[in-house]
Amino acid sequence: MNTTHITNEDILKMESHARAAFMNSLSGFKSASLIGSIDRAGNTNLAIFSSVIHIGSNPALIGFINRPDSTSRHTLENILDTNCYTINHINEAIYMKAHQTSARYPKEVSEFDATDLTVEFGSRISAPYVKESNIKYGLELAEKLELKINGTMLIIGRVVEVFMPEYCLMPLGGIDVEKAETITISGLDSYHKTSLLSRLTYAKQDTLPEKFI
């Protein structure tokens, strides 16, 4: 195996699209989500994000990175307008439609209509869910942090409700996201399905982990 050594100077010299592709791949596999939002006039919006991340369990917090200058700016505007949003897992059946939400539609066009995904409402917030998504959850805006180093925003929400197939809830509290056909993203354009290697027991100093599935 030939190993390549790429320095910071090499990265800075890359053409800008190549650099974005490179850096977006470097962190490894990413979550694949559609964020649904709505403004006070009732206009819905849907946008794909690969930056959704676990922040904490108690309180129940999930975050995502929002770039103000990107096609996801309508998402942030709506969240600031109505204080809520939904996160919907992308599965194999809808990933091409999900990808299409990243096109630059004008504000008055709902990506639900443009991509033929179906609006569904929950009981606790006004933001729209994606009917075709198997695991989805609603959030209230909890904290908005500007990352001064590059002007992006970390948006943190408090989970208010979760919808998921009953058969995905595992005995010890985990969710079997693979059984829900949730997929994963690498880079800017690659979609992958997964296959379980194993689940491992809690790591302790004096023993090695064991596979319990």
Next chain:
Amino acid sequence: MNTTHITNEDILKMESHARAAFMNSLSGFKSASLIGSIDRAGNTNLAIFSSVIHIGSNPALIGFINRPDSTSRHTLENILDTNCYTINHINEAIYMKAHQTSARYPKEVSEFDATDLTVEFGSRISAPYVKESNIKYGLELAEKLELKINGTMLIIGRVVEVFMPEYCLMPLGGIDVEKAETITISGLDSYHKTSLLSRLTYAKQDTLPEKFI
């Protein structure tokens, strides 16, 4: 399909380990990385993280979430001590050893020794890499943000060098992380390999995405 509706009140009532398993699964698939660090006395440390995330391409920034009260506290202490660290993709051959780094070893025990992973050094920073990892990169600490809402930290680093197999670099700048056998994590204990569904063309308003692989 029976859909379960779980509210915020239900989540708060969960037993704490079940709640952690549930919330750590909710965001979907996560990156699988080992973070290598060193203190000024030369003691190495290695810890598994599933919270590594792309922050920006120019400058080249990658972040991760650090919980000060967890087994990863030595990582943060070392980063603050020497201002640098490495992020090493976990692959199928080493995921059980990677999982074992989450055991509570005392500060004077290096997880490299305890788990039989091999230290390797780059040319730009003092922190140790994992020889068995195929894609790995070194970072200098760039920003440390406390998330006041729950006391966790977002640690952002500037990428200073990358090591990867030459055959993983794709023509348009992306990295084929699947070809490097990088895996993905769900929840607290589940490890998955991936299989490419397709790569899609850049989304435009008037056309639908096409598969180019």
